[in-house]
Amino acid sequence: MTTTTQIFDYSKWTSQLDELSKRYQKASPYPHIVLENFLNPEVLKDCIAEFNKLNETDGWINYKHYNENKRGLNKLDLLPGTIKSTINELNSPEFLEFLSKLTGIKGLQKDDGLEGGGIHQSTRGGFLNIHADFTVHPHHRNWQRRVNVLVYLNKEWEEAWGGKLELWDRKMKACEEAVLPVFNRCVIFNTDADSYHGHPEPMTCPEGVFRRSIALYYYTEEANPFRRATHYQARPGEGGKKILVRLDNAMVSLYTAIKGRLGANDKVVSNMLKFFSKKK
Numbered sequence: 001m002t003t004t005t006q007i008f009d010y011s012k013w014t015s016q017l018d019e020l021s022k023r024y025q026k027a028s029p030y031p032h033i034v035l036e037n038f039l040n041p042e043v044l045k046d047c048i049a050e051f052n053k054l055n056e057t058d059g060w061i062n063y064k065h066y067n068e069n070k071r072g073l074n075k076l077d078l079l080p081g082t083i084k085s086t087i088n089e090l091n092s093p094e095f096l097e098f099l100s101k102l103t104g105i106k107g108l109q110k111d112d113g114l115e116g117g118g119i120h121q122s123t124r125g126g127f128l129n130i131h132a133d134f135t136v137h138p139h140h141r142n143w144q145r146r147v148n149v150l151v152y153l154n155k156e157w158e159e160a161w162g163g164k165l166e167l168w169d170r171k172m173k174a175c176e177e178a179v180l181p182v183f184n185r186c187v188i189f190n191t192d193a194d195s196y197h198g199h200p201e202p203m204t205c206p207e208g209v210f211r212r213s214i215a216l217y218y219y220t221e222e223a224n225p226f227r228r229a230t231h232y233q234a235r236p237g238e239g240g241k242k243i244l245v246r247l248d249n250a251m252v253s254l255y256t257a258i259k260g261r262l263g264a265n266d267k268v269v270s271n272m273l274k275f276f277s278k279k280k
Contacts, residue, residue: 007043007089013098021102024188029169029176029196031103032189038151041184043086048153050080051119051212066248067129067232069202072215074118083119083214090149090216099218103190105146108218111137117215122163124207129245130168130198131232133191133217136225138256144225145191146218152181153212161205168196172233181211191217193226196233229256 013020024033054060059078060071076084089095091110100108111117115137122128137143150165157163157180164178165187171194179187181199189195203211229252234241 005040005043007040007086008038008095009040010094010098017098017101021104024102025104029167030190030192030194032167032177032187033102034177034179035186035188037184038186039086039184043082044151044153044184046082047086047214048155048212050083051121051153051210053080054119065251066244067131067252069126070120070122070128072116072118072120074114074116076112076114076118079119086151086214087114087118087216090151090214096218099147099149099188102188103147105190105220107220108146109143109220111143111217111219113139115139115217117217119212120215121210121212122203123210124205125202126163126211127200127202128198129200129232130166130172130196130235131230132194132196134228134230134256135191135193136227137219140219142221142223142225143219144222146220148187148189148191149214149216149218150187151214152185152187153183153214154181154210155183157182157211158205161209162201162203163199163205163211165197165199168233168235170194170196172196173236181213193228193231200235229253 020033020035025031027033054073059073059075061073063070063072073079076087079087091112096108096110100106116134133145133148135145137145159180163181165181166175167177167179167189168175179185189197205211229249232245232249232252234245
């Protein structure tokens, strides 16, 4: 990718911003929007090519415990050029301004540390139970998490494989929307304390086929932010899972506290979660 390649078409998206903002802020079950052909497709094709070379990179974090099974890489210096440039664009002042106007949330700021984000991938058997995200950055105690941006990189993804991002109502009674993670589709949503989402069914894609995304999280600085770790929920009819979900929530809460107090990173603490998950 050359330095002059346009990643995000500001003229295209800004011309629709009034309408998109209304859709976003009125959406149910919580403010969100699904946008197609979000970024330059040629850039994302280069991202996929780079992704294919990262499978054995030492920097991968294994998020593997009772409530999820995926991998992530969130160190900018370990990311190849096009992926890094794409993330930098989505963290640029221009994009932050677009995002603030879309969501109606003033003062959005990026996270250069990509805490919990960066790039994600999972394969056959991968899943992420329904949850609401952690609410405060573990290393910045006044940063309230406000918005997620997910960009999918999956060409020829088959619906039968699963992996749909499910958006659940705030009382966890029903899934209101399910989004197939297809190439160049973007999902943007508010990360409130009850913005429940995930893809809870283990995927059935062939081995060696990956569900991949760029995941970026945005914050506002608040004097007294509401503080809670990622909070998983059993779905209706999953009464037998509630105890295990709660036990795992306790471990995730400990995980978050350790990161915040000791400055530990995901690579270290995710190994703790994996260990305790084996004990259940």
